Amino acid sequence: MAKLFLVRHGQSLWNLENRFTGWHDIDITELGIEEAKRAGMILKDEKIDIAFTSALIRAQHTLTVILSEIGKPDIPVIIDKALNERSYGSLEGLNKAETAQKYGDEQVHIWRRSYDVIPPGGESLKDTYNRVIPYFENKVAPLLKKGENILIVTHGNSLRSLIMYLEHLSPEEILEREIATGVPITYIFDESFHASRKVG
Template identity: 60%
Template sequence: MERLLVLVRHGQSEWNLKNLFTGWKDPDLTEQGVAEAKRAGQELRDLKFAFDIAFTSDLSRAQRTLGLILEELDQTGLETIQNQALNERDYGDLTGMNKDEARDKFGEEQVHIWRRSFDVPPPGGESLKMTAERVLPYFKKEILPLVLSGKKTIVAAHGNSLRALIMELEGLTPDEILKRELGTGAPVIYRLDEDGKIVSVQDLAA
């Protein structure tokens, strides 16, 4: 029995393009983001993938990315579960701020700490550790059991919510996961054994 889990970060959003901290705000995809999502669907179609269930966040950029992927797979009626547990990290007071402007206001070192430390949150927001504490219980309760039962599963979410999942799946340290970059609209394909351990990983961004 194949146990298949595909993770995909949403395509480029309007705020990605503007270099803004996005968090739980809800900008749409850019034209490039739409193209990235369609290409992800085409790549999965070329691999002859068909899914049994899909999960996504409460944010439209992830939902639209998933929808575009499923269109390419002719699976627009697929059962899809949306939950804010899969939302992007909340950037708190930085939300909506240009990243260069934030460096000018708070200093480059402080902004780097907020963005790239594991357990230091920005003011009013979440650290990656806090994001993982939100994402992982949901993953372990709602998603992983379905994957282990043989349901081919796709999760369309966000850079940091997916980092939390990857950290768990791959057994990475905080330092290792902070260095992990996820391309927009680039699926990562996991095949797992009966215990949820990785048999193989294929990153279509590579």
């Protein structure tokens, strides 16, 4: 049975500053590095054959720390922008609280927590899903079906897309799912390629 490990990157500088980050290439903080190390400690005894990450430095840096922590820095790594965070368009770089003061709490909540509403110049979660899932089906799923264990280190909304797909969740259900930084989520696939989430 193959395993899929999902990890959201460690805290980034703009996470700390409560800014919309999206496709801006912002690195992780010292706390983010510590979160990545803890993720590595959790995954230390797992067999990992190949890793995937986005084209953004916060995910790549987190992955590098994890692989160093587990003592396997030479695992093959595939980098692809298909796994990038959702684009927030013209909101990127703006403080979330200040943006709520400008546009109203309700509007900002809709931009952040709706499935198919697009922020100005950006992507909806639905757009992100339609980018991430074909990539997963074409590039990752065939490896899992061969029995390889996969680690994906990426972003909150990229992971929401994957979790929605793997757990067959509705748009309403996935929008309620919080994904902590630097905490591995494990899925185990049976011979029929059905995924079950490992808890604990």
